[in-house]
Structures are given as structure tokens and as C-alpha cells.
Amino acid sequence: MAGSRKEILIAGFGGQGIILAGVILGRAIALYEGRNAIQIQSYGPEARGGACRSEVVISDEEIDYPMVTKPDVFVAMSQEAFDRYMGRLKPEGTLIVDSSIVRFDEGKIPPRAYLVPATLAADGLGRRIVANVVMLGAFGGLTGLVSKRALERSLRDTAPKGTEELNLRALAKGFEIAEGLRKQDLQGLSGH
Amino acid sequence: MSQSQTLKGIDYLQGNEALVEGAIAAGCKFFAGYPITPSNEISERMSWRLPQVGGIFVQGEDELASIAMVIGASWGGLKAMTATSGPGFSLMQEGIGYACMTETPCVIVDIQRCAPGQGIATKGQQGDMMQARWGTHGDHEVIALAPASVQEMFDLAVEAFNLSESYRVPCLIMAEEIVAHMRDKVRLRDPSELRLKERRRPDIPPGKKIDFHQLDDEAGIPPMPRFGDGYRIAVSAFSRNRMGYPITDRDLHGKLLRRLSNKILNNIDAIARFETSFLDDAEVVVVSYGTPARSAKSAVKAAREEGIKAGYVRLITVWPFHHEKLRALCGGAKEVITVEMNLGQIFGEVERAVARNAHTSLVSSPGVEPPTPWEILSKIREVA
Amino acid sequence: MGEAVEHPALKYFRKERLPHVWCAGCGTGQIFHYTVKAIEELGLDPDRVVWVSGIGCSGRIGAYWIGDNMHTLHGRPLAFATGIKLARPELKVIVHGGDGDLASIGGNHLIHAARRNVGLTVICVNNFNYGMTGGQVSPTTPLGSVTTTTPFGNEEPPFDLCDLVASAGATYVSRWTTFHARPAINSIKKALQRDGFSFIEIVSQCVTTYGRRNRMGDGPQMMRAFQRMSVTKEQAARMSEEELRDKIVVGEFVDRQRPEFSAMKRELMKMARGG
Structure with missing residues (x-):
């Protein structure tokens, strides 16, 4: 039950494109990275505002158990999601948090934590709705679990017509933010 | 999307x-x-x-x-x-x-x-x-x-x-x-x-009133005409005779009831499919179906890594339930564990199939999520 | 003795199924006859006409039809018929049902089949009660009538089924009684020539359960009562609500054009395929 298996949890509120982020990620890995990736969604009855989570399991082997229990990477896009799921992250796991909306006690976050102002960055691109894609770019750049090229191809498959360019810019922005954060890491300034 | x-x-x-x-x-x-x-x-x-x-x-x-x-x-x-x-x-x-x-x-x-x-x-x-x-x-x-x-x-x-x-x-x-x-x-x-199957159509030309609502063949499957093709068929869910007309006769009703069952049960070997692995020397067999089978498979693999002789059976076809085949698959197992996402529905069928030869137990979840591989693995360890 | 003359409807009846289930004096057999008469006069090929029915005395009409027929579930004949019409739009699909079948347990399907304008000819045998189960109250039982479940007289107001289906969107609607043989046959003929959802209510005598409890006499006496009670819609327009209380308003209420459901589905296919 170990091996190359990686569990990713993306959580936020309905309307942020949380499930879609998981779909784009799963599709990128399964179709364009040649690895296995199963995506599972969890949602409440409401279309907007409720708690929402998307789980992706990545592996080189056949994926039997499809649920995420102890995520290797937790992408938090709302306060409620952060508060609820932070405790599930593996001790050595990676936290990627949308620092433009989530507040937290700096003493309580894990060593590998990255603060990505995804919603602010999306606002900067003119459409808050692409915060999820900024986050995906940051995820790719920070974890190395998926390439920019694979994410781009997956985005082109799934983005609604007319929004491809905006989404690709959001993705590039995410990778750019990740690069900055990694440089800080190398300089020993760490993510927080 | x-x-x-x-x-x-x-x-x-x-x-x-x-x-x-x-x-x-x-x-x-x-x-x-x-x-x-x-x-x-x-x-x-x-x-x-x-x-x-x-x-x-x-x-x-x-x-x-x-x-x-x-x-x-x-x-x-x-x-x-x-x-x-x-x-x-x-x-x-x-x-x-x-x-x-x-x-x-x-x-x-x-x-x-x-x-x-x-x-x-x-x-x-x-x-x-x-x-x-x-x-x-x-x-x-x-x-x-x-x-x-x-x-x-x-x-x-x-x-x-x-x-x-x-x-x-x-x-x-x-x-x-x-x-x-x-x-x-x-x-x-x-x-x-794909090898696609189509319902059998009547091989006689239309013009004659159809009398194959009921067959003498006790497990036969009658050909099925289509409305508007001139067969002048009378369809009804009444118990019926050969013409499709209502009957109240014990023998005719019994014959119909048995044919409707036998057309499935006599073909159970062709209908009922299983996925199996690690069964050859299995002492503990885990039986499951649907999503929980993914947990079961993960647990059986982990048990094998620990040297436990665990086996895996997944029912692809749940109904008709092939008790005889399941009994044969579980062969020499001393314990058969059923895994499902309810309080134990198919467990009863598994018991009917294997209880004479093996001890049986259930690992279930009430829904929301399937039983975890760890829950199943700990049961396997307990009974191995 | 001269040579026996076969009843003209019998050539459309599955004779091997005789005797039929209907009581002496019942109007349901007349409605079978009116329907086959309309088919015969239009020269329709019986092999291209499917009869669908639900449960109850009127539910048996379809099963005696010489051609393809489907005796379905209580309340659902319109839904079964919708499936048939969509699969084989070139066929004429006739649905017979009673007031209980079409308006009570199947009421939802009635309004939605009318709304969609499914190309069905629906003939509602309204005998004011559930005859087959012994004569219980139905949604069309008149106020004050005695049935096995309204021993003190019916206190529920009845439905006007023609009004109901007309508001829901039916494209042909008429009402007659079993007394009105020729107008009923003409209405069925008209309905069979229309593309959309057609609804013909035929008030029919249930001698054994409804008539007996309400002291209406035998079949012919009940038909004469229908004759006395009937007023045309033109006459009705000049009458007060009080005057109309025990009357049956007969005539054609709706005759209009709207796109038919199975034809719309075919159009949609063309659109989806970029045609």
C-alpha cells in the first residue's frame, strides 16, 4: 500500500473550481504523463459556497484503494478547508495554501509549506475564477508531480471555449510563483 | 465539463x-x-x-x-x-x-x-x-x-x-x-x-398470430417481435398461455414461472462472472463486489506481502448469485470474509455458499466510504 | 332460421378470447366498437395501429384488439405509449383508459403527455367509478353519488378532464357519451388524423356497480339518462352553473396545431448531427 503512491487533497468551497482542479490534474497525469491517476470528488448538495474537496491518487502501479486518507500534498483554498483537513496531512507532507484567503498560526504549519496568493494573482489577471488554475501551476512547480506541458494539454481539453488563453496565463502565473518560492527555499528563507 | x-x-x-x-x-x-x-x-x-x-x-x-x-x-x-x-x-x-x-x-x-x-x-x-x-x-x-x-x-x-x-x-x-x-x-x-448481441426476432413471416408467449422448452427464450411489423402480438403482464392470454391454471402458471427463472438459472455459468487472484493456496478468501473490492484487493496484496495466504474473489455478476461456483473458488479456505458497503446484504448469500466448509465473517461500512484496506487487513490477520 | 350475422366489430376482435370480461349493458364494448369503426372508415391498416391500455375494465379494451396491443400497468399506459410512439413514430398509437387509470393514478402522465403533445389518440372511458374493483369513488364521480367508498354520497368535487387536458396543451379534445355513437366515431376519426395529443372522453354506463348504487337502471336506461343530461357546449354557454350541475357538456372543445413530440425529437437529432 505504499510504493510510488502519492495522495493529493485539494479543498475549498463550492464555486472555486476545486473539483475541476482535481480533474485537470488527474487528466494531465493519466493521459499526458503516462502514470495512473484517479480523481474522486466530494461535495455537498449546494452548488455554491459549501465545503468541497477533490482527491487525486497518483501511482505508477495499479491504484486499488482510490480514497485519500493521509495526503502527501494538501492544497487549501478556504479557511474552513484548512481548519478541517490540516490535521490529515502527513508529517512530512507538503502544504500549499492560498495565502490571500486563509489565515493561520505560523507556528502550527508544517516545515514544507508554501504560501501562494492564488486568489490575488487571479484578480491580477482580471478573473478571480482562475485562482484554481494558478494553484495548479504552483502545485506543479512546487511538487514536480506534473509537468507544465501536461497541465497545459489537460487545460486545453477541459477549459471552456474562449477561456483557454486566460487559463494558460493563470497556469504560467502559478509556475512563476512556484519558482519564486523555490528560490527563497534555496536561499534558506523557507516558505514561511 | x-x-x-x-x-x-x-x-x-x-x-x-x-x-x-x-x-x-x-x-x-x-x-x-x-x-x-x-x-x-x-x-x-x-x-x-x-x-x-x-x-x-x-x-x-x-x-x-x-x-x-x-x-x-x-x-x-x-x-x-x-x-x-x-x-x-x-x-x-x-x-x-x-x-x-x-x-x-x-x-x-x-x-x-x-x-x-x-x-x-x-x-x-x-x-x-x-x-x-x-x-x-x-x-x-x-x-x-x-x-x-x-x-x-x-x-x-x-x-x-x-x-x-x-x-x-x-x-x-x-x-x-x-x-x-x-x-x-x-x-x-x-x-x-465489441461482440454485440441483439434480441432474436421471429423467424416466421408475419401474418399468423404469434403463439410463442409460452414455450414447451422449460428454459427457452422466445423470439421477440416488434410492434408494427404485422405479428399482431398481445403483450401483457398477466400470467399467460401460448397466445399471451390470461390464465388462472396452476400448471400453466407454474410452467411460466419456472421457465422465466430457468432461462437465467440454467445459464448461470455463462452469466455469472468473477475476478479472482491469489486463490491457489488461499486459506483466507476475501469476497467483495463493486468499489469495496478495491479496498479488498489492496488488503489481500498487503496480506500476501506479510506471508499470509490470502485470496481475492470479486463478484462481477451479483445476481444470479452463483453459490456453487463461489463454493468451488473458496475451495480449501478455512475463513471467508465478505466486504461490502452496507450492514451485510450479500454476506448472507456468501454464507449460504460456503458456511458448510468455512468460517465466515463480515467487514462492512455503512456507506459514505468503503471499508478501508487497513480494516480488512486487520481482519485477515485476526483470522489467518 | 336465417344465417347468423356476425357483429361488425368482431373481425377486429380476438374471437378466441370470448367471452369478454364486461358485464351485460356495460358501455366499454360500445367504445371498442366506436374505435374499430373509426379505423375501418379511415381504411387504416390494423397492422400499423397499436392499442395500449392500463388496468381496469377499460384496460381490457386494448387486449381484445386484433392487432398489436399492450396491456400495461395501472396508471401508466400513456408513458408506455409515449415510448412506443417515440420508437415507431410511423404507427398510430391508441390509448384506452378509465377515469381512475388516466386521471387518478395516472394523472401526472396525462398532463405531461398533453403538454408534450405526444402523438397519441387517447380515449377515456369515464364511467364515474372504479368498476373492476367493485365500484369505489373516482376523480370524476359526481358530487353526492353513492359508491362503495362514499356511502353517504361523494363529497369531493370531480375533475373536468377535457378542461384539464386542454389547459395542459392537448391539440384535440372532445367529449361524448355512449349514446352519441356517430359523433364519437367522427371524433375518433378526426383524432386519428391529427398528429398531436388527442383526447376523447366518452361517458359510459357502468351498470353493475355505479348504476345500481345510484338507481340508474339497466344499460339502455342509463344511456337514455345520458341523452337527457347532455347539452352541447353552445347550449352550455348560455346556462348558469346551477343549471349545469347535473349536465354533461358534449362537443368538440379544442382542435388546434402544435408540433408533435416524436417529430420534435427527430428535428433535435438533425440539429445534434449538425444537419
Whole structure:
């Protein structure tokens, strides 16, 4: 039950494109990275505002158990999601948090934590709705679990017509933010 | 979700979407269904895909209408399907019984959710497994399949149509929310690589009144004419004679009842399929079906790594339940563990099959999530 | 004795099924006759006409039809018929049902089939009660009538089925009684020539359960009562609500054009295929 298996949890509120982020990620890995990736969604009855989570399991082997229990990477896009799921992250796991909306006690976050102002960055691109894609770019750049090229191809498959360019810019922005954060890491300034 | 994706080859789809593509590849040309979570993606994709392939989608005014329209369309000569979840499945039971009695090919998908009552609409369970078997009144046989992966949502949709057409019986796809909403890589097989089955049509020309509502062959499957082709057929769910007319006679009724059952039971070896692994020397066998089988497989592999002689059986076909075959598969096992996402429905069938030779136990979850591999592994360790 | 003359409807009847289930004096057999007369006069090929029915005395009409027929579930004949019509739009599909079948347990399907304008010819045998189960109250039982479940007289107001389906969108609607043989046959003929959802209500005598409890006499006496009670819609327009209380308003109420459901589905296919 170990091996190359990686569990990713993306959580936020309905309307942020949380499930879609998981779909784009799963599709990128399964179709364009040649690895296995199963995506599972969890949602409440409401279309907007409720708690929402998307789980992706990545592996080189056949994926039997499809649920995420102890995520290797937790992408938090709302306060409620952060508060609820932070405790599930593996001790050595990676936290990627949308620092433009989530507040937290700096003493309580894990060593590998990255603060990505995804919603602010999306606002900067003119459409808050692409915060999820900024986050995906940051995820790719920070974890190395998926390439920019694979994410781009997956985005082109799934983005609604007319929004491809905006989404690709959001993705590039995410990778750019990740690069900055990694440089800080190398300089020993760490993510927080 | 974007609808501009390729409809051939490899795609990354949700279970519900893959199921629609499987149905269409199998030749489904009619769908009627009523909105209900968590099956809605099936209706939604059908409403988009069926007209493209010359098929008809109807959103019924309720589930009673939906199953009735499906049966009507089937007698009009189309391969037809509906999809629902527990509450709607309950409403459809009378129609399913009508389809059993009139030997109408049709496919009914139940994306099971936590129940009873409204339960939890957005979470999965395997709570309708006994309803699938005995939900409609009277002695009858149906076929029920339990997909465990997105690929199987496609493949078993094809198989459901094939079985339904071959045996003139409603075929149920008993999936649940997790596999329905799970996304994975799926190969959309081209119809040319599938071996599709079609209902047998009468080989006599029309003009003569049809007398094959009842057969002397005790397990026979009568040919099925289509409305409007001149066979002047009388379809009814009354117990009937050869002409299809109502009877009240004990012997004739018994003959009909037995034929409707035997046409399935006498072919159980061809209908009932299993996935197995690690069975050769297995002392502990884990039996499961649908999504929980993924946990079971993971646990059995882990047990093998620990040197425990554990084996794995997955029921692909749950009904008809092949007790004899399961008994043979569990062979020398001293313990048979059933894993399911309910308080123990199929467990009773497994017990009937193996309890004389092995001790039996149950690892179950009430729904929402399947039992975890760790729960199953700890049970395997305990009994090994 | 001269040569026996066969009843003209018998050539459309599955003779091997005689005797039929209907009581002496019942109007249901007349409605079978009116329907086959309309088919014969239009010269329709019986092999291209499917009869669908539900449960109850009128539910048996379809099963005696010489051609394809489907005896379905209680309340659901319209939904079964919708499936048939969509699969084989080139066929004429006739639905017979009673007031209980079509308006009570199947009421939802009635309004939605009318709304969709499914190309069905629906003939409602309104005998004011559930005859086959012994004579219980139905949604069309008149106020004050005695049935096995309204021993003190019916206190529920009845439905006007023609009004109901007309508001729901039916494209042909008429009402007659079994007394009005020729107008009923003409109406069925008209309906069979229309593309959309046609609804013909025929008030019919149930001698054994409804008539007996309400002291209406035998079949011919009940038909004469229908004759006395009937007023045309033109006469009705000049009458007060009080004057109309025990009357049956007969005539054609709707005759209009709207796109038919199965034709719309075919159009949709063309659109989806980029045609």
C-alpha cells in the first residue's frame, strides 16, 4: 500500500473550481504523463459556497484503494478547508495554501509549506475564477508531480471555449510563483 | 465539463460518463430518466450524446413514467435504458416486474446512495443489493452487475445490454456514488471490436398470430417481435398461455414461472462472472463486489506481502448469485470474509455458499466510504 | 332460421378470447366498437395501429384488439405509449383508459403527455367509478353519488378532464357519451388524423356497480339518462352553473396545431448531427 503512491487533497468551497482542479490534474497525469491517476470528488448538495474537496491518487502501479486518507500534498483554498483537513496531512507532507484567503498560526504549519496568493494573482489577471488554475501551476512547480506541458494539454481539453488563453496565463502565473518560492527555499528563507 | 472531447480511444472520464459511452457503443437508442443525485451525469450526457447517434432522450415526469417509456420503446424495437438512485429505484420496481414478466430487454442503472429514506444523496452505499434481487413482487430472476472501475462502467454497460438482449430480461447495473463519480483513464472501445448481441426476432413471416408467449422448452427464450411489423402480438403482464392470454391454471402458471427463472438459472455459468487472484493456496478468501473490492484487493496484496495466504474473489455478476461456483473458488479456505458497503446484504448469500466448509465473517461500512484496506487487513490477520 | 350475422366489430376482435370480461349493458364494448369503426372508415391498416391500455375494465379494451396491443400497468399506459410512439413514430398509437387509470393514478402522465403533445389518440372511458374493483369513488364521480367508498354520497368535487387536458396543451379534445355513437366515431376519426395529443372522453354506463348504487337502471336506461343530461357546449354557454350541475357538456372543445413530440425529437437529432 505504499510504493510510488502519492495522495493529493485539494479543498475549498463550492464555486472555486476545486473539483475541476482535481480533474485537470488527474487528466494531465493519466493521459499526458503516462502514470495512473484517479480523481474522486466530494461535495455537498449546494452548488455554491459549501465545503468541497477533490482527491487525486497518483501511482505508477495499479491504484486499488482510490480514497485519500493521509495526503502527501494538501492544497487549501478556504479557511474552513484548512481548519478541517490540516490535521490529515502527513508529517512530512507538503502544504500549499492560498495565502490571500486563509489565515493561520505560523507556528502550527508544517516545515514544507508554501504560501501562494492564488486568489490575488487571479484578480491580477482580471478573473478571480482562475485562482484554481494558478494553484495548479504552483502545485506543479512546487511538487514536480506534473509537468507544465501536461497541465497545459489537460487545460486545453477541459477549459471552456474562449477561456483557454486566460487559463494558460493563470497556469504560467502559478509556475512563476512556484519558482519564486523555490528560490527563497534555496536561499534558506523557507516558505514561511 | 467540456463536451468537445474525443469520443474514441482513450479519455479521462467519470464513471457515469463512461457508462453512457458504453451504452451507446452497445447500441442504446433510447433513454428516459428523472433527475436524482448521484446519477444525473448519466441523463445529462445521454441528452447530449443520444441525438448525435440517432437516439432519443426523454426526461420523464417521474421514475414511474421513465421505466414505462423504456419498456414501450423496447417493444418498439430500440435498445433502451434508464438510470436512477435508491428512491427512484423503489418507484421503478413495478415497472421492473412488468419487464420481467413480459420478457422485455432493458437496462436499469442504480447509482446507489446512502439510504434508507433520503439518506445521504451525495454519498455512496451498496444498500439496494437485496432490492435489486427482490424489489418487485413475485418470484423472478434478474441479472445484476457490479462495476468496480471507470473502465468497467463502460464495459459492463455493454455487457448489460448483451445479457438483457440475449435472455430477454431486465439487466441492472448496481453501481454506487464513488465509482459513478470517480474519474480515471478509460478506453472507449469501438463498437466494431465489441461482440454485440441483439434480441432474436421471429423467424416466421408475419401474418399468423404469434403463439410463442409460452414455450414447451422449460428454459427457452422466445423470439421477440416488434410492434408494427404485422405479428399482431398481445403483450401483457398477466400470467399467460401460448397466445399471451390470461390464465388462472396452476400448471400453466407454474410452467411460466419456472421457465422465466430457468432461462437465467440454467445459464448461470455463462452469466455469472468473477475476478479472482491469489486463490491457489488461499486459506483466507476475501469476497467483495463493486468499489469495496478495491479496498479488498489492496488488503489481500498487503496480506500476501506479510506471508499470509490470502485470496481475492470479486463478484462481477451479483445476481444470479452463483453459490456453487463461489463454493468451488473458496475451495480449501478455512475463513471467508465478505466486504461490502452496507450492514451485510450479500454476506448472507456468501454464507449460504460456503458456511458448510468455512468460517465466515463480515467487514462492512455503512456507506459514505468503503471499508478501508487497513480494516480488512486487520481482519485477515485476526483470522489467518 | 336465417344465417347468423356476425357483429361488425368482431373481425377486429380476438374471437378466441370470448367471452369478454364486461358485464351485460356495460358501455366499454360500445367504445371498442366506436374505435374499430373509426379505423375501418379511415381504411387504416390494423397492422400499423397499436392499442395500449392500463388496468381496469377499460384496460381490457386494448387486449381484445386484433392487432398489436399492450396491456400495461395501472396508471401508466400513456408513458408506455409515449415510448412506443417515440420508437415507431410511423404507427398510430391508441390509448384506452378509465377515469381512475388516466386521471387518478395516472394523472401526472396525462398532463405531461398533453403538454408534450405526444402523438397519441387517447380515449377515456369515464364511467364515474372504479368498476373492476367493485365500484369505489373516482376523480370524476359526481358530487353526492353513492359508491362503495362514499356511502353517504361523494363529497369531493370531480375533475373536468377535457378542461384539464386542454389547459395542459392537448391539440384535440372532445367529449361524448355512449349514446352519441356517430359523433364519437367522427371524433375518433378526426383524432386519428391529427398528429398531436388527442383526447376523447366518452361517458359510459357502468351498470353493475355505479348504476345500481345510484338507481340508474339497466344499460339502455342509463344511456337514455345520458341523452337527457347532455347539452352541447353552445347550449352550455348560455346556462348558469346551477343549471349545469347535473349536465354533461358534449362537443368538440379544442382542435388546434402544435408540433408533435416524436417529430420534435427527430428535428433535435438533425440539429445534434449538425444537419
